[in-house]
Amino acid sequence: MSRVHVDEDIRPLSEFRAGVATFVKQIQETRRPMVLTQRGRGVAVLVDAHEYERMQERLEVLEEIYKAEEQLAAGDGIPHEEARVRIMDRLSR
DSSP states (O other), rough: OOOOOHHHHHEEEHHHHHHHHHHHHHHHHHHEEEEEETTTTEEEEEEOHHHHHHHHHHEEEEEEEEEEEEEOOOOOOHHHHHHHHHHHHHOOO
């Protein structure tokens, strides 16, 4: 996902309401998120559906990595060589 362009991608909620279709088109074309503000504060971030799916996939991978790190820290892991032997054994069956 591209980074937010401050001059183009931060808009008041009232402006968004008046031109929803235009803003949705901008998000789809640029693949950049849009920050909506209310009374000068960010209240929502809009992203393209495809970009949202990519973010979810990345988050799932990061959660798996975090879980694995916790398991290793707790001593629940096995040495690399042992894991390789187990995998090779299962593949050869």
